[in-house]
Amino acid sequence: MSEGLPPSSGSSPTLEDVARAAGVSRATVSRVINGIRNVDPAIQETVKKAIAATGYVPNQAARSLVTRRTGAIALVVSGAGDESGEDPFPGQVFADPFFGRVAGGIVGFLRPRGVHPILMFAETAETRAQVLAYLRQGNADGAVLVSTNADDPLPRLLVEAGLPAVLFARPPEPLPISYVDVQHRAGAKLAADHLVARGCKRIATISGPMAVPASQERLAGFRDAMAVHGQPYIPWVEGSFTYPSGEAAMERLLAEHPDIDGVFVANDVMAQAALVVLRHHGRRVPEDVAVVGFDDSSAALACRPPLTTIRHPVEDMAAEMARLLLAHIEEPERQATSVIFEPALVIRESA
Amino acid sequence: MSEGLPPSSGSSPTLEDVARAAGVSRATVSRVINGIRNVDPAIQETVKKAIAATGYVPNQAARSLVTRRTGAIALVVSGAGDESGEDPFPGQVFADPFFGRVAGGIVGFLRPRGVHPILMFAETAETRAQVLAYLRQGNADGAVLVSTNADDPLPRLLVEAGLPAVLFARPPEPLPISYVDVQHRAGAKLAADHLVARGCKRIATISGPMAVPASQERLAGFRDAMAVHGQPYIPWVEGSFTYPSGEAAMERLLAEHPDIDGVFVANDVMAQAALVVLRHHGRRVPEDVAVVGFDDSSAALACRPPLTTIRHPVEDMAAEMARLLLAHIEEPERQATSVIFEPALVIRESA
DNA sequence: CTCACCACAGAGAGCGCTCTCTCCATTCTC
DNA sequence: GAGAATGGAGAGAGCGCTCTCTGTGGTGAG
Structure with missing residues (x-):
């Protein structure tokens, strides 16, 4: 069929091999492969057959060397x-x-x-x-x-x-x-407005680590919105976005403010932990304490009850x-x- | 300091640039970089200085092209x-x-x-x-x-x-x-032995999807071990390793065998779901129903109560x-x- | 003192590809 | 029908590196 020698066994065929098999130049094969510029349809066909016949696959390293792109x-x-x-x-x-x-x-x-x-x-x-x-x-x-x-x-x-x-x-x-x-402040405001609209009076929050700007924003947004609702002082415990930190924070919040009836937790994982702690303390959710998370991650659905949360379109x-x-x-x-x-x-x- | 021109701005320096700066050949610089063969310590030092001075970084594409390795x-x-x-x-x-x-x-x-x-x-x-x-x-x-x-x-x-x-x-x-x-059969046997040793009498299992060999192995291992303990017939529902499938499976198991007192669940995620369903049905874990999972994944620790499980050293x-x-x-x-x-x-x- | 040998360093040939430049054959324009 | 414009293909120069081969000076053996 092809008049060239079969490509040296062991190593894979190169552009040169395909070009020889198709009876054209390396440049033409390259054009066909990269789908650029003007190549005669008949020759295009021949080249494609040759590519299939030889089982050619472009070498990415060689390509990267000249294009300066790796993909x-x-x-x-x-x-x-x-x-x-x-x-x-x-x-x-x-x-x-x-x-x-x-x-x-x-x-x-x-x-x-x-x-x-x-x-x-x-x-x-x-x-x-x-x-x-x-x-x-x-x-x-x-x-x-x-x-x-x-x-x-x-x-x-x-x-x-x-x-x-x-x-x-x-x-x-x-x-x-x-x-x-994401607009963290706006998200926190949604949580605040929702808790207030539900009728919660003694609202607290568990924030993320203050070293993270997003945590600061969520806390600030929540406080600002609560201030607008007439509650400038909000009990607050800092967590670190992890499950154990959520547990600890909720425990502390309950110990210091046993009468809270609403909590905004800065992410779902900590909220999940908070739910467990609340149940452990005999608090019904949402009847006794309403909980709003943040992220709408898979954790929100795994919670019992399923978590009301702020969707973060990650x-x-x-x-x-x-x-x-x-x-x-x-x-x-x-x-x-x-x-x-x-x-x-x-x-x-x-x- | 160096007599060569500064490397053409815009693109990063090449071996050639370093070689010129060090007053040696490309090959010698390559030897120093790859730490091979005999290079005079003094020259090595010169080359290293030149590398630092030029800010040279090897080009991976060029290297891959000849070594046929990408790393x-x-x-x-x-x-x-x-x-x-x-x-x-x-x-x-x-x-x-x-x-x-x-x-x-x-x-x-x-x-x-x-x-x-x-x-x-x-x-x-x-x-x-x-x-x-x-x-x-x-x-x-x-x-x-x-x-x-x-x-x-x-x-x-x-x-x-x-x-x-x-x-x-x-x-x-x-x-x-x-x-x-991992030895799935041996793991399932550990679960069976543990449930029996705990005194469970009416034991059931939730398996993974039968299309997966690991699921078959776990189920077979569990059945074999239970047969040795004199219980050849084990109520069994097939899950698909997901949370919802675990919920459904546990619901069905409870409906069909309300008196079960032990369950082996083929992975932790389904076990987590099973725990929730059991609690929902008023069953205490482990007092009324003992549950053993499989994997020892992070889900096992997030469970309430924490899950007894088979460690899979993933x-x-x-x-x-x-x-x-x-x-x-x-x-x-x-x-x-x-x-x-x-x-x-x-x-x-x-x- | 001569020769073999060794330790090093340089020269240079590619690795497989892209892309510009050149060339040829058409087709179009007037 | 002559010259220009255009479509389409080949030639060949690298991209930056590795590695073999060659060359050279210095050392030890005979």
Whole structure:
């Protein structure tokens, strides 16, 4: 059939092999593969047959070398800022449904575009350097960064290195970098308004860690809205977004304010814990104490009773992050932008 | 200082730039970077200074082109075998704590070795082809595969393509491919023995989907052990490892066998649902009904009461998968091997 | 003193691809 | 019907790196 020798066995066929099989030049095969420019339909057909016959697959490394694109992006979970040499692996990160939703949103957007995320963690100075080096080596074209810590230096490092990156949540320090976020204050206001509308009189709140800007916003938004309702003083305990911290916070709240009849908890995981503590103390939800969470994560549905919460469109936000990142990669001079999402009240049974 | 021109601004410095700055050849710089062979210590020092001065970072694409290694591996979650053109993105996969543990174990092992996993999903014939093409293009050196479905064709496709791969769980059809697994039968026996030792007399079980070999094994192991204890007939309802299926299964079990006093549930997520249903029906756990789960996932601790369960060393298994994969990449002719882990009973409060 | 040997460093050939530039054959314009 | 414009294909120069091969100076053996 073909007059060329079969491609040297062992290694896969190259463009050259296909070109020989099709009786055309390397350049023409390349054009057909990349679907560009003017190639005679008949020749196109011949080339496609040759590709199928040889079982040709383009070599990504060779392609990247000249295009300076890898078609991969890094999904970086950046964190605690533990500056010791130690590098405790944050296995629990994956356990958080929040991370799962982010990953899901990103993969959902990228997959149809043939881009796949490379999972990376950066907890220490050393691993941050690793991430930076990894990107500068051209292993990925850019990064989507989910920072769990306010004083994470990675966003700044990425900007300084001129690497395309998009953040989840507004960076604490002003930085020319694109990000997506949700209107935390507006969400907290929805919770406050709902609790007040329900008739709750003695309302308290469990916040997230004050080191996280989102926590500050939710707390401030909640307080502001409650002040508008005539309640400037709100009992408040700080949690850390984890289940145990939610338990502890709710216990403390009940001990200090046994008469509360409504609680706004800054995320669903802590709210789930709060529900268990309330039941344990014989409080009925929502009859005795109404509870509103934040996030509308899978935890909200696993709660008994199902949790009334503030929907945080994490998947959409994650998809938007991916979209912004691809845009920045495509157009390096593009200005940093922010995309802010609207939260929404989701009424279930806990309030 | 250096006599060469500064590297052309805009693009990053190359080996050539460093070589010029150090006054040596490209080959020598390459030797220093890769830490091989005999290079005069004085020259080594000069080269290192030049690298620091120029801010040189090796280009991974160029390196991959000649070494035929990328230093990346694919973490593939392969699934439902939905052969329609549709490709419903399995967002819920991430919600499953099991997946999180696998990812955690793999990242924990790979990260210190500078390897990062590329997250991929393969649910349809089309996406399976995508994964295969991705690997053949040399985007990753091999794959670690977590299959959620028994008749997943991907393992076979990987073997046929001669791509290094390691599976989580034994493949249903015999295949020359390495895998890790746990002794499901032995784990189920631990559960059976524990329930019997507790004094349970009317024991039932909720299994996983029969399409999954692990589910079959757990059920068979449980039945065998119970038969040894003189109870050959065990009420049984099939679930699908999800929370709602656990709810439904427990409801049905209670309806059909209201007098049961012990249940073995084939995973923790369904056990969590079962606990809620039991409480809802006024059954005390473990006083009225003892419950044993399987996996020892994060769900086990989130249960009230905390779940007695069978520990499935998922993280260790995932790390072993990664180890095996790197070994196969290193040594392509290596024989396929299996590594089977021991389960263990973890006694908490539910039984 | 000559020769073999070793330790190093440089030269240079690719790895497989993209993309510009060049060239040729048409078709169009007047 | 001559010249210009245009569609379509090939030639060839790299992209940045690794690695083999070659070359050279210094050392030990005979």
